[in-house]
Amino acid sequence: MANFRMATLKDAPALLDLSLRAYEPIRQLGINFAAATADLALVEKNIRENLCFVMEEDGKIVSTISIRMPWGSSPGPFGVPHLWWFASDPDAGRKGIGREMIGWCEETIVRDTLKSPAVSLGTADKHPWLIEMYKRRGYEIEGSRDLGKGHITIFMKKILNS
Numbered sequence: 001m002a003n004f005r006m007a008t009l010k011d012a013p014a015l016l017d018l019s020l021r022a023y024e025p026i027r028q029l030g031i032n033f034a035a036a037t038a039d040l041a042l043v044e045k046n047i048r049e050n051l052c053f054v055m056e057e058d059g060k061i062v063s064t065i066s067i068r069m070p071w072g073s074s075p076g077p078f079g080v081p082h083l084w085w086f087a088s089d090p091d092a093g094r095k096g097i098g099r100e101m102i103g104w105c106e107e108t109i110v111r112d113t114l115k116s117p118a119v120s121l122g123t124a125d126k127h128p129w130l131i132e133m134y135k136r137r138g139y140e141i142e143g144s145r146d147l148g149k150g151h152i153t154i155f156m157k158k159i160l161n162s
Contacts, residue, residue, distance in 0.1 A: 078120045
């Protein structure tokens with residue numbers, strides 16, 4: 001059974017390991033996501049400055065997602081909570097862990113706890129399947145911007161029905 005909780009600084013080494021393993025395909029695609037080349041200091045900064053959550057199975061972290069808040073140091077573009085640093089253990093197989101993690105975050109945290117009517121995220125235009133995956137989850141493209149990372153960031157937003 002999955003257990004969801006907020007990450008602590010003690011989780012940082014495990015989150016760094018999970019992130020680097022999960023983002024290996026992103027590095028191979030040459031896409032510049034912060035999580036793909038993170039170091040321990042960046043993981044710790046994310047835990048301190050954002051809402052960083054983990055999903056555990058049998059005491060092992062198998063997925064993580066973070067929320068950047070509109071009033072934080074790095075807000076999303078639409079004045080609503082912004083999902084980022086989403087990673088699931090590639091060794092766990094295709095068991096729906098990522099789907100469960102993002103669904104829990106959207107519903108339990110963003111919609112039910114933060115009472116936000118919507119959530120946003122950003123992804124790279126060069127990624128071969130993420131945009132379509134997020135569209136299937138109800139996200140719509142709301143804009144794009146060149147953030148100087150070597151790709152165009154596609155900003156997507158999802159209305160959360162309450």
